[in-house]
Amino acid sequence: MICPHCERNLLRKERTGNICSHCKRAYALDPKTNTLRLNDLRVLRIATGLTDGGRIHVTPGQLWYALSRKRIRDGDFDPGCAGGAIVFAVIAALVAGFGGLTFLWYVSAVLLAIGLGNLIAHEMGVGRGIPPLPRSVFRDSALVPWTRVYGTLPPGMVDDIGDPWPRRPADAPPPNAVLVCPDPSIAAFLTADGLPERHGIAMVQGPENVRPSLLSALPPRGPVLVLHDADARGELMVEHLRAKLPGRPVVDAGLSLRTVRAQPKAVAYRDSLHKPASEEMQQLTALGKFTPEELKWLARGWRFPLVGVPPAKLLAVVDRLAEEAGRRGDAERRQAAEVGFLTWPGTPGDGSAPAGER
Known part of the structure; x- marks a missing residue:
């Protein structure tokens, strides 16, 4: 080295x-x-x-x-090892044939089985992913x-341990949208590069953090953006939020399973410890949006993670979505202010609904 x-x-x-x-x-x-x-x-x-x-x-x-x-x-299967085992198997067989050494036939058979087994495993993709x-x-x-x-992490790197989802100050203006991002690495990445602050986005870890108090601060049609891995749980997260928030725009910000699988350079991986449960697969099947082959892929625990997207490309995509949400939020608030919506008489305490819940 x-x-x-x-x-x-x-x-x-x-x-x-x-x-x-x-x-x-x-x-x-x-x-x-x-x-x-x-x-x-x-x-x-x-x-x-x-x-x-x-x-x-x-x-x-x-x-x-x-x-x-x-x-x-x-x-991690090396086809070169398979080739070497097969070559030695042939040599052992030749020596056994010409020299009358019977035990070498057994050695040849074992080497041939090992070589062919490794070669078949490599071709079948065993260990891949x-x-x-x-x-x-x-x-x-x-x-x-x-x-x-x-003394520090590699240059340009920020840590993702702890709680990387930024807390909004009490005196911060109301957010334009909510961004659900379960991956701590991506949350730390977007925060370090200034996206939540730049676009007035409230970023939370999961659907359970999208609380009524947060939604009430949004514009009436302020969206909930969902950023997730291309896997079974990511796909279901979007559907669960749409069911939980009827009338509220829930935008699937990706990753799109079908789009990712069509990319020749996208490298998915398998997580045998986090395969989707049978109940989750039943829910995915009931959606009717996946092909049998896609469902089989998901059931085996395959996934493409957000951390696999080139960072500059991911930041540009989320930036664009957040900017659009910010423009819509500002337009809605301006329109509401013009008709007195934000100064509607009464307060939540006397039974009137706060802004964003009507």
Whole structure:
């Protein structure tokens, strides 16, 4: 590997304890000792690309996907190993045939079975779509060593731990729309890049946070935007909110399952621990909007995550939706003010409905 400090090409024996034997400086990640085969220079290169050259901020969840994408797509079955086993099986069979060594026939058969098994598994996609390093342990595996050496996260990165959904100050003007965003990495990403403040958006974690008190502060037709993964639960979240909020515009801001699956460069992954329950699959089937093949894909736990969308592209799309919601909200409030709607006599305490509930 290349030392990130002196740029010398280091043999394994020249980097004991993650310290370069030439410049004597420590580095964070060694491709021989971490699951994603990372090195510091690769992390820096990928992080720079995600931040669009430092123009925007990104989060650990987005970095995890970008570093895992190739391994998720290709899987961990190496067809070269299969080829080697088959070659040795043929050699063993030839030696057994010419030398009369019976036991080599058994060795040949075992090697042939291993080689063909690996080859068939690779062609069938066994292991494909399974992250070699789960997102939940990426921090301990990659970011903790990184911060131990460099003191901070990679350049341009903001953290997504804790509660990244911004709290609106008590004296803030009423929001123009609500953005439901369950993914903490995306919530931290949008907040760090100023989207909620820029467009007057109240961002919340889930449908349970879309409370009457929040809705009453919106314009009468102020929308609820839903930003979700392309998976079973994301699709159902939109439908549940529409059922919960009759008369209120609920906008599916994506990801669209059908659109994502049509993209040749989109790399989905499988999450065996979070496959949709049979009840959820029944609800999806009852919607009548998915093909049998799409339902089968969802039932197996396949998903395409928001963190997999190129950050600059995701920010541009959500920016556009939020800007449109802001324009509509301002227009509705201006119209309401012209007819005295916002100064309607009475208060919620004497039985009149607050703005936004009529």
